[in-house]
Each structure stands twice: as structure tokens, then as C-alpha cells.
Amino acid sequence: MPPAETSTASARTDPPTARWWQAQPDGKILCTLCPRYCRMADGQAGFCFIRQNHGGKLVQLGYGRSTGFAIDPIEKKPLNHFFPGTPVLSFGTAGCNLGCKFCQNWDISKAKLDEQGLRRNTPADVVDLAIAQGAPSIAYTYNDPVIWAEYVVDIAREARRRGVANVLVTAGYVTDEARPELYADADAANVDLKAFTEDFYRKTTASHLEPVLETLKWIRHKSSTWLEVTTLLIPGHNDGEDELRRMTAWFAANLGPDVPLHFTAFHPDFKMTDIPATPPETLRRARAIARAAGLRYVYVGNVHDEDGQTTTCARCARPLIGRDWYAITHFALKDGACAHCGHPLPGRFGAAPVALRSGFRRLRVSLS
Ligand code: SF4
Numbered sequence: 001m002p003p004a005e006t007s008t009a010s011a012r013t014d015p016p017t018a019r020w021w022q023a024q025p026d027g028k029i030l031c032t033l034c035p036r037y038c039r040m041a042d043g044q045a046g047f048c049f050i051r052q053n054h055g056g057k058l059v060q061l062g063y064g065r066s067t068g069f070a071i072d073p074i075e076k077k078p079l080n081h082f083f084p085g086t087p088v089l090s091f092g093t094a095g096c097n098l099g100c101k102f103c104q105n106w107d108i109s110k111a112k113l114d115e116q117g118l119r120r121n122t123p124a125d126v127v128d129l130a131i132a133q134g135a136p137s138i139a140y141t142y143n144d145p146v147i148w149a150e151y152v153v154d155i156a157r158e159a160r161r162r163g164v165a166n167v168l169v170t171a172g173y174v175t176d177e178a179r180p181e182l183y184a185d186a187d188a189a190n191v192d193l194k195a196f197t198e199d200f201y202r203k204t205t206a207s208h209l210e211p212v213l214e215t216l217k218w219i220r221h222k223s224s225t226w227l228e229v230t231t232l233l234i235p236g237h238n239d240g241e242d243e244l245r246r247m248t249a250w251f252a253a254n255l256g257p258d259v260p261l262h263f264t265a266f267h268p269d270f271k272m273t274d275i276p277a278t279p280p281e282t283l284r285r286a287r288a289i290a291r292a293a294g295l296r297y298v299y300v301g302n303v304h305d306e307d308g309q310t311t312t313c314a315r316c317a318r319p320l321i322g323r324d325w326y327a328i329t330h331f332a333l334k335d336g337a338c339a340h341c342g343h344p345l346p347g348r349f350g351a352a353p354v355a356l357r358s359g360f361r362r363l364r365v366s367l368s
Contacts, residue, residue, distance in 0.1 A: 015052075015054070015059040015060055015061045015063060016059065016060055016063050016150065017057050017058065017059055017060070018031075018033075018051055018057075018058040018059055018060040018150060019033075019149070019150055019178075019181075020032045020033040020149070020175070020177060020178050021033075021051075021058040023056065024039065027041070027042070027056070028040055028041050028053070029053045029056070029057070029058050031046050031051055031058060032175055032177055032178070033051070033146065033147070033149060033174065033175060033178050034048075034097045034146055034147070034173050034174055034175060034178075035173060035174075035175055035207070035208065035211045036048075036097055036173075036207070038051070040052065040053040040058070041053060042054075042055060042056065045061075046097075047097060047099075048095040048096060048097045048147040049061075049094065049095035050062040050093060050094060050095040050147055050148060051147065060148065060150045060151065062093035062094065062095065062147065062148035062151060063148065063150055063151045064120040064121055064122060064151065065093055065094075065120055065121075066091045066092070066093060066121055066126075067091070067092055067093060067094060067142065067143075068091065069089060069090070069091045069129060070089075070090045070091070071087045071088070071089060071090070071133055071135060072087070072088050072090045072139065073085070073086075073087065073088070073326040073327075074086050074087070074088045074137065074139075074167070075323065075325075075326040075328075076090075076326050077090075077139055077141065077167060077169050077190045078190060078228070078230060078262050078264070078299070078301055079167065079188055079190055079226075079228050080228065080260055080262070080297070080299055080309075080311060080321070080323070080347075081226065081228065081260055081297065081311070081345065081346060081347025081348070081349075082137075082167070082187075082188045082226055082228070082347055082348050083136060083137065083165070083348060083349065083350050084321050084328060084331070084349070085328040085331070086135075086136050086137065086350070087133070087134065087135045087136075088135055088136075088137045088138065088139045088167060089126070089129060089130040089133055089135040089137070089138045089139065090138075090139040090141050090142065091126070091138075091139075091140070091141070091142065092105075092140070092141055092142030092143040092145075093143055093147075093148045093151070094143060095143060095147055096143050096144050096147065097144055097146055097147050097171075097173055097207075098144065098171050098173060098205045098206060098207045099205060099206030099207070100194070100204065100205045100206075100270075101204050101205075101270060101272050102204065102232070102234055102266060102269060102270060102272040102275075103269065103270045104232075104267070104269050104270075105142050105143060123151070123154040123155040123157075123158040123159075124158055126138060126155050126158075126159075127155065127158050127159045127162055127164055130159070130164050131162070131164065135164075136164065136165060136350075137164060137165035137166065137167050137187065137188075138155065138156075138159055138164060138165070138166055138167065139167040139168075139169055140152050140155075140156075140166070140167070140168050140169065140170075141167075141168075141169035142169075144170050144171055144173070145168050145169070145170055145182075146170055146171075146173060146174045146178075146182065149174075149178060149181070149182050152166075152168070152182065153181055153182060153184070153185070156184070156185035156186060157184075157185050159185070160185045160187075165187040165188070166185055166186050166187050166188075167186070167187065167188045167189065167190070168182075168183070168186050168188075168189040168190075168225075169189070169190050170189060170190075170191055170192070171191070171192045171194065171205075171207070171212065172191040172192065172193075172211070172212045172215035172216060172219075173207050173211055173212060173215070174211070174215060175211075176214070176218075179215065179218055180223075183219065183223045183225050186223070186225045187225065187226060187348070188225060188226040188227075188228070188348065189219055189225050189226070189227055189228070190228045190229070190230055190262075191212070191215060191216055191219065191227065191228075191229055191230070192212075192229075192230050192231070192232070193212060193213075193216065193229050193230070193231050193247070193251075194212075194231065194232065194238070195209070195231070195237070195238035195243070195247075196209070196238070196243050196244075196246055196247035196250070197209070197238070197243060198210075200237060200238055204237065213250075213254070216229065216254070216255060217254055217255070220254075220255045220256070220259060226347060226348050227255070227259050228259065228260040228261075228262065229251070229255070229259060229260070229261050229262065230261075230262040230263075230264055230301070231247070231261070231262070231263055231264070231286075232264050232265075232266050233263055233264070233265065233266060233278045233282055233283060233286060234266045234272070234275060234278070235266070235275055235276055235277075235278055235279070235282065236275065237275070239278070239282050239286065241285075241289065244286050244289045244290070245289055245293070248261070248289055248290040248292075248293035248295060249293050251290070251293070251295060252293045252294045252295055257294050257295055257296045258296060258297065258346040259295075259297075260297040260298070260299060260347075261290055261295055261297070261298050261299070262298075262299045262300070262301050263283050263286045263287060263290075263298070263299070263300050263301070264278075264283075264300070264301035264302045265277060265278040265280070265283060265300075265301065265302035265303050266278045267302070278302075280300075280303050280305065283300040283303060283305070283308065284300065284305075284308065286300075287299075287300055287308055296314050297311060297346070303325075304324060304325055306322060306323065306324050306329065309322075309323040309324065309325070310322045310323055310330070311323075311345065313338040313340065313341060313343055313345070314343060314345075315338065315341050315343035316338060316340055316341040316343065318332065318338065318340045318341075319332065320332050320333055320338055320339075320345060321333065333345060333349055335349075336348075336349040
């Protein structure tokens, strides 16, 4: 299918002043958006590259600047209990506040803005594009939306006002201070739980586990955002039986049995090209451990496994939503409940989905 041509306006030239920072007595700026708490002298950028001290004020270099738009199936985020089978307008900016050695989007996350052919789009442009493409939701994805939170917040507010939903795909590495505003208009989130040891977080992602656990609990209990969680299983690094048992026990106790958990397959990338791809058997074993811990909706991803990707009714055990990778193969939900026995399925559901067997489309967005 040829890419869609869409025209957008270019409205901003100067980076706007960021939120979530404090001037320090020594003239530096302390960024309080994520638990990294970068301190920046004049002219310096933070770890994420896109927040910078400009003459004593923090600016947001990512505002209005996308690395490109795509229409993805919502299952690719992955979200399995949020308007299944619908398209989602997906985009990101540049940079990241984590330093994952296995990053699967490292060309974006490690880019500085001047290395990318970045386009400028106002919040209204992005919502216009979603509506023009028939996408009922917008995903802030590809790089972590935490670091461009000002732009996310403005687009999400405009999207909600115009009836378009918002989806955050994130590592959940954000401070208590910034979380409420970031999630104010978020309808759904998929949060990575990258492992269940501080050692892995520190050595392999250059971040810490505890703030991520706090974000997961906060979304589940203090927000109205629909939550799903993803763990990329990396052979020999975070797929041990004991770790998975501890992780899924914590998950059941703190998030409950109805939050979907996705175990996805790693492929060698970035600084971990010496690690083999995740065997399908590892995904199946992890899924069995999670189900034994009491989790009702556990999925495998990045592989063909219809059994491991199908949603079944928690009461009558019949299949409700069949999937093969991103394609919907079966749909037996009526008004968000099992079409056979009427038991409600946790999540957000609309009409029967349009199957997206053709994958996703890249959009070309021309500048005015
Ligand atoms: S958001 Fe960026 S600048 Fe701010 S603390 Fe985190 S990594 Fe540093």
C-alpha cells in the first residue's frame, strides 16, 4: 500500500521552556522529571539529550519534533485489552532516559536531534493526522515519552478533547512529581518491567528497579489509565525460574490478576548482539509460571503462537479474542463481555475489530 501523503503545519522554531526543574544555587539546573535527576550547567543537556540548560532555564528540544509517523496495529504496542484490532497513530522523538544495552530502537533512542531529519508538528497537527488516518488512538512510543512529557501532555489534552484516545509506551521511569500530569489524559499504557533485579536494571539499563515498580502501582491504583506490562526475556539475563516466580508473585500481589502481562522475545541488537534470540520454549515456560502465580491474562509476543496470544474467558475458558502475532483471528466479545457466558473481560472494548493483517504503514508527513 502506498504511503499516505499528509500536510502539516510547522509552528514552532524555538524550543519551549520545560516543566519539572529547579534552578540550583550553583547556577546549574536540576531536572525533576525522571529519577535520574540530571544537573546541567548552561549549555549542557541531560542524559536523555533533549532537555537542555539554555541560559539558566531548562528547554524541551523534543517539542513538536517527531522522527516520523506510522499506523500500527494496537497489538504491536502491545495492548491486547484495549480496542483490539484498531489502528493507532504511532510516533516518537529522539533520545531516552535509560541506557538499555539491548535497545531494539537504538537508532532513535541514542540519536541527538540534529542527527535526525526531524519534523515540527503542533499538538493539533498530530490529532488532525490521527483523525485523517482513521486512527481512534495515538501512541507515544519508539522512544520513551517521559522525556518529552510536555509535548505528550499537550497533544493528549487536545486528543481527548476531540475524542481520540492516548497510549503511552514507556519504561515507567518517571518521578512522583511528574506522574500525575503525564498520565492525566492517558487512556492506556504499556509499561516495560525489564527484569526483577536491581542488578539487571543498574548494569543493563543504567537505571533502577524501584521507581518502575512505583509507577506500576501508581497507574494501577491511582489513575484511570488501562495498564498492560511487557517483559522482554533475554536468555541468561532475566529469564531465570526464581526471578520469574518472584516477579509474577509481586505482580499478582501488587497489580492483581487482571492486568495483562506480555512476555516478548528478544532478538540480538545494539550492544547485546552476542546473546541468542529467545527460544519459544522460554516464553511458554514464563507464561506457565505467571499463570501458576494467578495471573489470568498472560501473553507471548514477537513469535507465532496462537495459543499464547489468545485471550480466553476467565469463567468458561472459551476463546474470546484469537490472535496470530498482530492479526485478530477470532472475536467473541459482546459489550466487553464473553459472548458465550457473559463474564466481563477487563479492559476497554468497542465494536468488533477490523483485522489488520497487512501490518503497518509508514506515513510521509510533508512540511509546509
Ligand atoms: S528527563 Fe532527561 S534531563 Fe531530566 S532527569 Fe531524566 S534523563 Fe535527565
